[in-house]
Amino acid sequence: MTALYVAFGAVFGFVLSRSGATDYGFVQGMFLFERFQMYGTIGTAIVLTAPGLWWIRRRGRTALGAPVHVELKPMTRGTIVGGLLFGVGWSITGMCPGPILVNIGEGKVYAVAALAGALVGAGLFGSVYPRLQSLFHLPPIARASQC
């Protein structure tokens, strides 16, 4: 199975690399309303994923016969504040989490610094989680989802 996940990741990463999602200029072009490429890519992905997901969930079984399990994401105050913060970071770096890794693969040296920052940011979040719980109405650690 490990090889299959690597393969899925590699194809996903290759497509990200050729879509413009890993390209600083295309990401800024999206936020400047100057380039349609990223809106088209993300919009097409959503429009096609939605009916596929509906069908898989209605079928209720994976290709291998296992019951389909989709963990839903909780709505908290963090959904809003975290989303805004992530948006700031996406604009600054021109990368979201997937493209950080793809860019490292492409050979873009500065993406290593973005990864270091993202790991420190995530590490900081996890370390102060107990202190953020009441402020953002987050679930107890044991029930904190990772999906």
Add this chain to the structure above:
Amino acid sequence: MGLILHDLTPLHWAVSGAALAAITLALLFITNRRLGISGGLEDLCSLALSNAYFQRGAVRSGRPWRLPFLAGLVLGGFVSAALSGGWAPTWSLGLFDSVVGLGHAGKLLWMFVGGLFIGFGTRLANGCTSGHGIFGTSNLEWSSMVSTACFMGGGLLTTQVIYRVAFAVGGGS
């Protein structure tokens, strides 16, 4: 204008969007996994940090698929470069170089600071462009639609401030 990567012309958006949808669906249909990449940041943190948050069950059980998927993303980028004119380290940043124009150390600092926002923000929001933007929105989840609106808004605002205010481009210059 092409990509920073060898000045390639990107795939048509309908093709890249369809391909991302296909992988997202295959991941669920074949391996029963919900697409999500920023959760993988926690997997990487869990290799070094021993506090309760990173050692909880959800992280331990997700690691066996997320870490290989993340490794695949790096591999995909490498293959993309190797097949299109060869792999070589680069500092090139296109628009940033022509407008903001920092040296190597400045770029590393800029990217590190942006990364802090990404790491902290995605974990607080419980997802990023993949888990919220593609999967959750397609699955009509309220939290994903709200989060996607927020990170699109945060990005729009920040880029507008950087390129239309702080380093104004296209303003007659």
